[in-house]
Amino acid sequence: xxxxxxxxxxxxxxxxxGTVSTSALAGSGDAADRELALxxxxxxxxxxxxxxxxxxxxPGGDPLAVRVGGTMFALRRFEAERxxxxxxxxxxxxxx
Amino acid sequence: xxxxxxxxxxDSALHLILLGNPNCGKTxxxxxxxxxxxxxxxxxxxxxxxxxxxxxxPLGKRFRVFDLPGAYSLNAVSIDEEVTRDxxxxxxxxxxxxxxxxxxxxxxxxxxxxxxxxxxxxxxxPMLLALNMTDLASKRxxxxxxxxxxxxxxxxxxxxxxxxxxxxxxxxxxxxxxxRDVVPHAATWQAPDVADVTATQRxxxxxxxxxxxxxxxxxxxxxxxxxxxxHPFWGxxxxxxxxxxxxxxVFSWAALPMEWIKGGVEAFGQxxxxxxxxxxxRSLLVDGxxxxxxxxxxxxxxxxxxxxxxxxxEDSGYLPRAAFLLDRLMGTVGLSGRSFIxxxxxxxxxxxGIMAARTISNWRDRLATIMIAPLMTCSARLPxxxxxxxxxxxxxxxxxxxxxxxxxxxxxxxxxxxSAMAVAGVLKMTVAKGLQHPLMLELPSYxxxxxxNLLLGLLERARIFIHRVGNIILALxxxxxxxxxxxxxxxxxIGPAIQYSYAGMLRHALEIVFAxxxxxxxxxxxxxxxxxxxxxxxxxxxxxxxxxxxxDDVAAQLAPMLAAGWSLPTAFSLLAxxxxxxxxxxxxxxxxxxxxxxxxxxxxxxxxxxxAYGAAFVTYRVSLALLGGPYA
Numbered sequence: 001x002x003x004x005x006x007x008x009x010x011x012x013x014x015x016x017x018g019t020v021s022t023s024a025l026a027g028s029g030d031a032a033d034r035e036l037a038l039x040x041x042x043x044x045x046x047x048x049x050x051x052x053x054x055x056x057x058x059p060g061g062d063p064l065a066v067r068v069g070g071t072m073f074a075l076r077r078f079e080a081e082r083x084x085x086x087x088x089x090x091x092x093x094x095x096x
Numbered sequence: 097x098x099x100x101x102x103x104x105x106x107d108s109a110l111h112l113i114l115l116g117n118p119n120c121g122k123t124x125x126x127x128x129x130x131x132x133x134x135x136x137x138x139x140x141x142x143x144x145x146x147x148x149x150x151x152x153x154p155l156g157k158r159f160r161v162f163d164l165p166g167a168y169s170l171n172a173v174s175i176d177e178e179v180t181r182d183x184x185x186x187x188x189x190x191x192x193x194x195x196x197x198x199x200x201x202x203x204x205x206x207x208x209x210x211x212x213x214x215x216x217x218x219x220x221x222p223m224l225l226a227l228n229m230t231d232l233a234s235k236r237x238x239x240x241x242x243x244x245x246x247x248x249x250x251x252x253x254x255x256x257x258x259x260x261x262x263x264x265x266x267x268x269x270x271x272x273x274x275x276r277d278v279v280p281h282a283a284t285w286q287a288p289d290v291a292d293v294t295a296t297q298r299x300x301x302x303x304x305x306x307x308x309x310x311x312x313x314x315x316x317x318x319x320x321x322x323x324x325x326x327h328p329f330w331g332x333x334x335x336x337x338x339x340x341x342x343x344x345x346v347f348s349w350a351a352l353p354m355e356w357i358k359g360g361v362e363a364f365g366q367x368x369x370x371x372x373x374x375x376x377x378r379s380l381l382v383d384g385x386x387x388x389x390x391x392x393x394x395x396x397x398x399x400x401x402x403x404x405x406x407x408x409x410e411d412s413g414y415l416p417r418a419a420f421l422l423d424r425l426m427g428t429v430g431l432s433g434r435s436f437i438x439x440x441x442x443x444x445x446x447x448x449g450i451m452a453a454r455t456i457s458n459w460r461d462r463l464a465t466i467m468i469a470p471l472m473t474c475s476a477r478l479p480x481x482x483x484x485x486x487x488x489x490x491x492x493x494x495x496x497x498x499x500x501x502x503x504x505x506x507x508x509x510x511x512x513x514x515s516a517m518a519v520a521g522v523l524k525m526t527v528a529k530g531l532q533h534p535l536m537l538e539l540p541s542y543x544x545x546x547x548x549n550l551l552l553g554l555l556e557r558a559r560i561f562i563h564r565v566g567n568i569i570l571a572l573x574x575x576x577x578x579x580x581x582x583x584x585x586x587x588x589x590i591g592p593a594i595q596y597s598y599a600g601m602l603r604h605a606l607e608i609v610f611a612x613x614x615x616x617x618x619x620x621x622x623x624x625x626x627x628x629x630x631x632x633x634x635x636x637x638x639x640x641x642x643x644x645x646x647x648d649d650v651a652a653q654l655a656p657m658l659a660a661g662w663s664l665p666t667a668f669s670l671l672a673x674x675x676x677x678x679x680x681x682x683x684x685x686x687x688x689x690x691x692x693x694x695x696x697x698x699x700x701x702x703x704x705x706x707x708a709y710g711a712a713f714v715t716y717r718v719s720l721a722l723l724g725g726p727y728a
Binding site: 032034035036037038039040041042043044046047054055056057058059060062063065069070071072073074075076078079 | 168169171173204205207208211288289290293294297318319322323326327328329416419420421423424427433532533534535536537538539540
């Protein structure tokens with residue numbers, strides 16, 4: 001399987017699915033960043049988890065509603081940018 | 097020693113805490129277990145609800161049940177979560193270490209919920225797991241192998257349905273076995289790191305694979321609704337319609353019960369007046385306490401209707417979605433979508449609004465929301481607006497459809513909202529500069545609101561409100577009565593008695609302060625009792641203009657008098673003043689309570705006064721220049 005290029009969760013288009021790959025960002029940044037990363041982990045944005053963007057705010061697509069596991073969370077842009085995802089082929093491919 | 101023994105005997109009930117993620121149905125379970133035997137207070141030193149209830153099992157075992165604030169993790173990121181962590185660990189000051197931890201999980205969402213269970217399990221304390229909403233889980237085809245889960249977690253697991261009568265029977269059976277936790281436990285919790293959390297999440301997934309069979313989650317129903325409800329255009333339209341309906345209800349349904357309360361209070365005052373001899377005691381009871389407290393109590397119906405809507409919207413899962421829709425808009429001035437409900441409530445009265453700000457976990461967001469809440473035009477300002485608009489603004493039609501009086505009223509509401517946004521924007525650029533505000537808000541599945549829970553929630557609100565009225569507000573009323581009663585008017589007085597009182601003496605000072613914004617001495621005096629509740633100013637104006645009428649008649653008689661006595665710029669200036677009206681002491685008292693400091697209510701009073709004065713000054717001077725007038 002070819003490694004897909006990672007994008008941030010914020011860049012994932014509405015309706016498209018992706019797989020979380022947080023390891024790259026975990027533990028980086030300042031204390032507040034690390035705390036945020038940890039909380040995102042705790043609520044389910046862990047390696048290998050499927051995510052899908054259900055809705056986006058207007059304008060600018062911020063905040064976004066993301067389904068992760070069996071839950072939906074609303075995240076602001078800077079929160080979503082702390083999560084890296086590999087977009088899955090298939091589903092609705094919308095140009096970012 | 098005897099005292100200690102007595103205390104022990106009294107506290108033979110076991111301490112049980114309910115712990116779980118937000119939205120797991122924990123509070124519904126708490127309601128089911130304890131019914132109406134609840135009391136809500138604050139944890140000392142913080143304004144987090146401390147909900148405690150009594151419960152006795154069928155076999156007679158007694159429990160004190162605590163409904164802890166919802167938490168995703170013991171690694172707290174908000175004051176709520178800190179309280180929860182400290183109570184669980186038994187290190188919260190004034191709180192006894194719990195004998196039993198009941199972890200409540202949403203059975204339809206174990207993937208999220210189980211992690212906290214594993215985190216708490218590490219503490220090695222007596223605990224059990226209540227799988228809540230198992231009815232929904234089986235409806236969705238989720239099969240949970242309870243014995244297997246019990247084995248994997250190494251703790252008792254019971255099914256509960258918190259919204260059904262008897263839905264906690266399995267839990268009650270299990271509780272019969274509970275004993276006092278006498279084993280000494282050291283609080284050995286440590287903040288987890290990334291590796292810890294990853295390991296725990298892996299463990300959650302392993303346990304789920306071993307004990308739960310879940311079909312591919314069918315989220316189509318929710319998502320179909322959300323496609324419309326969260327849509328930038330249609331969603332906003334639905335939100336606007338919902339709010340419109342809510343406001344209609346608050347103002348039209350409440351009108352009748354408000355009349356009843358007003359009538360009841362007046363009748364009670366008259367009854368007292370007839371029973372008591374003329375004198376100070378009668379004046380204190382009738383004019384001070386009954387009339388004063390009554391003037392705040394009259395808002396009860398509006399507040400209850402407002403909270404009925406809010407609780408129902410919250411229970412259904414719509415409220416966080418409204419917050420999602422408005423987050424971007426509120427974010428531009430440094431607030432978050434969560435500020436929306438407190439601000440909305442403030443249109444009825446700032447007091448429940450400021451109380452509702454507790455749902456904002458981020459302290460800075462919460463403070464900013466509290467600070468701007470009084471700028472939302474509360475219903476207490478309506479009688480004042482109605483009086484002045486009725487007296488000064490002609491009933492003409494503008495552009496064929498709009499009523500000019502209605503337009504002015506709308507403009508006043510709008511002025512409040514716009515200035516609130518401006519103040520929040522200034523706070524963002526100064527105090528909270530450069531801070532990123534998290535949202536991270538769960539949007540739970542849609543559910544039908546549950547009648548019993550709505551009722552209990554409503555009772556709780558009513559209790560809190562009456563509590564406030566009974567304490568702080570009562571005390572303020574007595575002080576204000578004192579100011580406007582003493583010293584008594586001399587026997588040969590010609591003017592109204594209030595002129596000779598301390599409030600009347602203040603008039604000289606007040607006149608100097610308020611002359612530049614066009615207020616005459618009558619207005620200045622009326623502002624003093626108006627500090628109790630804004631609409632009291634109408635009655636007070638009636639008093640200083642020496643009217644003998646009461647209630648609605650005051651406004652009817654007063655309007656032509658004001659129209660003849662005041663200049664138009666003065667009327668406009670008073671309207672502008674009331675957009676900010678800094679003088680509601682009840683609001684300031686609640687802010688003091690909710691922030692645990694005098695700093696914020698003083699700051700609030702200061703900035704509101706400055707804005708009110710500035711706005712009235714500009715309004716007065718500009719309209720003088722444009723219209724001319726007696727003082728020009």
